[in-house]
Amino acid sequence: MSSWAEADEILTSRLFAQESKHESAPLVGGTVLVMDGPAHLRRRRLLAPLMSRTALADHDAVVAATLDDCVRSQAADLVPLGRSVFLQLAASIIGLGDLGGRTPELLALLGPLLEAVTVEWSTRDHAVVLAEGLAARDRLVAGFPLSADGSTLAAIMAAHPGEWDPEAAVREVVLFLAASTLNNAALLVHVVDELSRCPLPDDRLSDALAETLRLYPPTVALLRRALEDVTLRDGRLVRAGEYVAVDLHAANRDPAVFGADADEFRPGRAVDGRARPWGLTFGSGPHLCLGRAVVTGTAVTPGVHLRILRRLRELGVRPDPDRPPVLAPTAQRRHDSYPVLLAPT
Numbered sequence: 222m223s224s225w226a227e228a229d230e231i232l233t234s235r236l237f238a239q240e241s242k243h244e245s246a247p248l249v250g251g252t253v254l255v256m257d258g259p260a261h262l263r264r265r266r267l268l269a270p271l272m273s274r275t276a277l278a279d280h281d282a283v284v285a286a287t288l289d290d291c292v293r294s295q296a297a298d299l300v301p302l303g304r305s306v307f308l309q310l311a312a313s314i315i316g317l318g319d320l321g322g323r324t325p326e327l328l329a330l331l332g333p334l335l336e337a338v339t340v341e342w343s344t345r346d347h348a349v350v351l352a353e354g355l356a357a358r359d360r361l362v363a364g365f366p367l368s369a370d371g372s373t374l375a376a377i378m379a380a381h382p383g384e385w386d387p388e389a390a391v392r393e394v395v396l397f398l399a400a401s402t403l404n405n406a407a408l409l410v411h412v413v414d415e416l417s418r419c420p421l422p423d424d425r426l427s428d429a430l431a432e433t434l435r436l437y438p439p440t441v442a443l444l445r446r447a448l449e450d451v452t453l454r455d456g457r458l459v460r461a462g463e464y465v466a467v468d469l470h471a472a473n474r475d476p477a478v479f480g481a482d483a484d485e486f487r488p489g490r491a492v493d494g495r496a497r498p499w500g501l502t503f504g505s506g507p508h509l510c511l512g513r514a515v516v517t518g519t520a521v522t523p524g525v526h527l528r529i530l531r532r533l534r535e536l537g538v539r540p541d542p543d544r545p546p547v548l549a550p551t552a553q554r555r556h557d558s559y560p561v562l563l564a565p566t
């Protein structure tokens with residue numbers, strides 16, 4: 222499904238079941254990302270405090286407190302820099318505590334973990350990718366114990382032992398770690414890259430962020446299965462048991478919704494109908510991304526990306542002309558390396 226209208230209808234409908242993440246199930250199976258029905262709603266309600274107004278302010282404070290240290294340690298490349306920043310955020314949400322000097326150790330585990338969580342789109346041998354990811358997961362479990370203190374994922378899981386057995390708890394941790402670091406770090410690179418070609422003042426950064434989210438959704442497609450015969454509003458019939466792939470890249474560039482120049486980076490564009498400026502990047506309906514407000518912000522909290530972008534601009538962030546970016550070995554559009562130049566801190 223490549224039109225925005227069909228994609229949104231399928232994602233919001235309860236007549237389609239979640240069918241994504243089969244290959245990566247050893248790492249994220251049974252998590253809030255892939256659950257359905259009443260169990261999914263219960264899990265979302267349990268996890269909602271992690272994204273409350275108070276929690277969002279706390280997340281912003283973590284980024285503010287750790288950003289400059291991450292810049293100093295990873296100033297040469299925006300990929301590890303972004304992952305370092307968002308790793309600190311993920312650690313605070315999950316309950317991994319203050320990583321301190323152990324940040325490089327956990328950062329080294331992220332690469333294989335993140336590729337394995339998105340193994341469905343990897344261009345490498347999938348069995349190898351999964352084996353590397355599972356080995357990294359085991360080192361994570363052995364080397365980074367959780368603390369149930371405070372308002373964290375670990376605290377929620379400890380308070381509801383019937384909801385997560387030990388293996389399910391590990392998979393939920395892996396999901397939060399991957400989603401908080403991989404997608405956010407990739408987005409940061411894309412925004413800086415687009416702004417390097419289309420500079421905008423600081424008061425337009427939120428527009429640039431939304432437009433980048435629209436153009437670069439973190440996953441290629443979302444899979445759904447029809448629970449019964451479904452006739453979509455445009456007349457298309459989907460038979461019970463049939464699978465549909467919601468093409469987020471195409472839906473987010475549908476000219477009927479985003480204009481004839483939908484393939485172009487044009488922050489602040491007018492959006493037709495009920496679509497959001499970032500399209501369907503966060504999904505829609507019952508599986509709308511729990512962490513959306515961390516990225517896009519709210520009327521009260523602007524979102525952590527704007528703080529990071531403003532600081533990087535203060536430091537004169539720009540692509541390094543002598544070291545080209547390196548794309549990751551995946552059908553997803555993200556980087557393994559994006560060398561940058563910054564003013565000394």
